[in-house]
Amino acid sequence: MKLSAAHKNGSLQIAVLLIFLLPILNFAQISYNNSNLFSPVNRLKFGNYLFADKDYLRASAEFKEYLKSFDDDTVRFKYSLCLFNIGKYEEASDNFKTLFYGNPFTEKARLYFYESYFFGKDYKDLRDLADNQNYKSVRYSKEIDRLKNISYLMDCSRLPEMNSFLSVFDDSVQSSIAKFYYQKKNPKHKNPITAAVFSAIIPGSGKIYTGEIGDGITAFITTALSAYLAYSNFKADHNFRGWLFTGLTAFFYAGNVYGSAASAQIYNARIRFNFDKEVKIYFGERNYFLPKSDY
């Protein structure tokens, strides 16, 4: 009886101890998780902190580690955004692709998928995907079509018919975009052969044709002066000097014919360069008509 009471007392003590110990054990578990800064939960916390600080490369490393333990759509979306923001477009598009079905990010992931192709300058594939309606977003179909059409201004591909090109843009911007369309379709290029022929007929005129008036006049003067010196030296029976200046005349003449063709090519390259710059500034200022990012 005495033993039984002692036993009962002991059991009570153990029960009391357990009541205290269980929350402590629970606390110990939480404490362990908190103190392990590299646990998946803490990696996610740190990743989110870095993401908010726009420290995307570090954030992507944390999200990647987290995703090894848990598959989470939100984290994968953020991970893809990190890659997108640091310019790893190919990797980003691959990751956005995994979010195309059965999750809340389907539509956005599809838009970012196309954006990855666009900002990664893979214009041809972007157009192929859009034309074949591959992974096309329902909500962002207009944005994707706009990206596709802007991409025509970014490379040397054949422009589509004007009405269909402009139809995806708002009425308020169509006249500005139409100007880009015309400039792209009919660039004011100079023909290198014409420039060379001009200079072959009148030295320096090819340069003037390409807008290099000072260079053209200089070329004319140097060629004409050396030709005159050759002529006057031959006339004065200074044959050596005559031949020397003849050689110089030929040198300047040929150099100018060549230089005029090169000048026309540089003129055309400058037109292309300025056009690309203007397109980038115009669409860049308008964020390529894309929705404002919430992230």
Added chain:
Amino acid sequence: MKTRALFILSFMLFAFVIQAQDYLKSQFNYANDLFKAEQYYDAITEYKRLLLFDSTNTYRYQTEFKIGESYKGGAKYDDAIKYFSLAEKDAQDKDEIFAAKTQVIRSNILRRTTDRALQLLDELEKDSTFRGEIDTTYYWRGWAYMFADNWKSAARAFATINPSHPLKILADQTDRAKVSVTFAKVISYILPGAGSIYTGKILSGLMSLAWNAAAGYWTINAFTSNRIFDGFVVGELVWFRFYRGSIQNAEEFAVQKNIDIANKSLRYLQNEYKGIKP
């Protein structure tokens, strides 16, 4: 039984408190190890991790300071200055504030934004809180001047600390070894090539003199033989060209020689000087 239970409880609570302190410390040590191994990018990641989880801000100042030092180690001075400024804001005492402020100055010296470094040093000198640290400010002032190739002012700054300060002697020696750019140019106006010879480029100076003598002879000879056009052409295209060239060369050689002299001292400072460096 009761005592044992109480003992276990107390021990566990104590262990948790210790553990909380311990994991922050071990994280700080881990980041420090990366820092020591010069893996600055990774060190910053780990310091940032510590910053997030250090809810009691125990390591805040040290961590921000170390992030600043890591960026400095990667020559990312803008970011380094940002974190040293944050450390200054979170400093607990005047020593910590001073350490952070001087790091900002040192980053500016390395970034060669000398004006900013000198402006910050002026502010530091005027601040009565740091009156006891005045020698340190003169020391960094000297370094700022050395990096700006102003060795005379550097010598003055080091002399304020100690007239026989080793860096004062070095700055004086460097300043004295330099050649005068103006003198090199002036003597070249009088005798072409003389400036180049003065800066130690003897062959170049003699060749310059020879060209000028020959071109001068051709020009004068053309004029005296009534070949006025030839005289103008040779005078303009040859004589004047080499005369102007000798003056330009004198200036360039003097500047280059002075850079060589300064670089010799700067090389010594970077590789052999044992004192504290920016």
Added chain:
Amino acid sequence: MTKLKLLTICFVFLIATQLHAQTDWVKWDAQTVSYELTKTQHHEYTIDKSGFGMTLISFGRNVYYFFISDLDGDNCPFNPTCSQFLVQSIKETNIFVGPLMFADRFTRDLNFIKGRDHYQIIPNGKLFDPVYNYTLNSKKIKF
């Protein structure tokens, strides 16, 4: 004064946050920065050993540097200079096209009113006029 300091700190912080974000978007390594002052680049007396012709041409250029170019001052407004342009254009094309490119460059050098808006001005004040823009290969042209 305190307000001003606070504003300055806020401003520096804002600017630095923007800078910082992009600094760390690519992993970087430790870097030792030289204390030395930068010297202006002078003619390099190098010999191009890529072929007998190039060796001969670069040798000729060095002779020109030694006896004339290094003594007659800084006359060429372009970078690369005309002599460098000649050697580079022959290397880039061939012995026939290279001199034509040089003749064109020499004529442009004689132009007193150079279209400064047509050349990029580099930090040393020279007009940047690289060889690759004149090879008649439009794909090589860069701005």
